[in-house]
Amino acid sequence: MSTPPLLAGLKVIDLTRNLPGPYATQWLADMGAQVTKVEPPAGDEARMLPPLFAGVNRGKAELRLDFRQEADKRKLLDLVAEADVLVEGFRPGVLADMGLGWPVLQACNAKLVLCSITGYGQDSPWAHRAGHDLNFMAMSGALDQMRTADGDIPMSNVQWGDLAGGTLTALVGLLAALLDAQRNGRGRHVDVSMTHGVFAQLVTPLATGQLWKPQLGHRPGPREDMLNGALPCYALYRTADERFLAVGALEHRFWLRFCEAVGRREWADLHWHRGLLPHSHASKALRVEVATLLAGRPLAHWADLFETVDACVTPVLTMDEAIGHPLFVQRASLREVDSGTGQRVQALELPVRFLDSR
Known part of the structure; x- marks a missing residue:
């Protein structure tokens, strides 16, 4: 299904490099925007x-400019005089130092x-510090939320x-900001950290941490929160062939179907919908029982079993398996x-589909 050019006529200048900014402008281009990628003389490191x-960066016009040169x-x-949006990823103050700060652009x-x-x-106090994805994840507290039961923190790819x-x-x-500019005739400087x-993604751990901290005496750690392994009905389980099964039967109706499918009515x-407290002895014992059961068969067995059971149970696919799956x-x-x-x-591809009701 092709994406309709909903942003046709929108002119975007992209000064960013590597991943975050280019991918944002790529999505704008996928939706019909005219994106001009401006690179330094040496080009984008990517x-x-x-x-x-x-x-x-596909489908973008490309231009190389040296901002040390007045002509460039x-x-x-x-x-800029003809553009709607300019996206940049320099450290704060760099554009201004080149004579291209917000007042000049505006x-x-x-x-x-x-x-x-x-x-x-x-x-922010760290405005002029360098960093990469790993640092942003680390400083936000999100990386620590991925800590495993043995205390390690995985390196996400x-x-x-x-x-x-x-x-x-x-x-x-x-x-x-674009919608506001169309309505009021005034642009804005959008500051994205x-x-x-x-940090703004920590919705659930912030909420559940406040819920369980009085009981635990601390914010939940690995396997202590509702969605990081404390609930037997919502966890990752190892299978006989060293693969993993994702059991997401968070609601009781799905858990009931899971129990019936595996023969453990x-x-x-x-x-937990029936009063099983996440940190109770009974809950921990159940998790061991479920783990033992699922470890007895290979992933393919469980994937086949739950193919027709609507219980929120799925295999953990490799990237190659995901690419070849009918879902994608x-x-x-x-x-x-x-x-x-x-x-x-x-x-x-752009993951959003715009459905025409006509």
């Missing part, structure tokens, strides 16, 4: 990884929306700080693009 560069700054301001185009994506925000904290937060902010963007009322094949979730090196590579 070009060293052609599949990554192609995946977040003038070229940028000429683009004077050039009063309706311009400037979106600045940084690690720690324009005015998905850049949640860059993407949830940066890309998606920036899209929300700049689209809201990736660390604060990740006697577990049906051992659920049917919605054409990948496309092939030119990597810029003469090779065709896979890139992700």
Whole structure:
């Protein structure tokens, strides 16, 4: 299904590099915006990884400018005069030092929306510090929430700080500012801190931490919170072939179906909706029983069993398995693009579908 050009006519200047900003403007381009990617003379560092560069920069016009040269700054301001949005990822103050700060850009185009994506925000105590996704995750407290039962913290290969904290937060902010500019004729400077963007995702642990802290004497740690393993009905379980099964039977009706499917109807009322407290001896004992049962068969057995049982139980797929699964094949979730090196590579499609009711 092709994406309708809902943002046709929108002109975007992208000064960002690597991942958070380019992916945000890629989504704008996928929805029809005209994006001009402006790189320094040496180019975007992401070009060293052609599949990554192609995946977040396809379909953009490309231009290289050296802002140390007055002629090139003038070229940028000429683009700004006709643009709707400018996205940048420099540290706070760098644009201003080059003579391209917000007052200059706003004077050039009063309706311009400037979106600045940084690690720690324009005015925080850490505004001028360098950082990467791992640092943003670490400082937000989100990384610690991933701590395993043995105390280790896994290194995620998905850049949640860059993407949830940066890309998606920036899209929300700049689209809201664009709507306001269309209504009121005045642009805004949108300040996106990736660390604060990740911090804003801590909705559940903030709430449940306040719920369980009086009982535990501390905020819940590994396997102590409702959604990180304390509930037997909502956990990851190892299978006989060292794979994992995701049991997400959070509501009692799904837990009942799970129990019936695995032949343990006697577990049906051992659920938090039926009074089983997450940190009780009975809850911990049940988790061991469930783990023992599921460890007795390979993942394929459980995946086949729950294929027709609506119990919120799914296999943990590898990336290759996900790519080949009908769930993603049917919605054409990948496309092939030119990597810029003469090779065709896979890139992700916009995940949003705009359904026409006509």
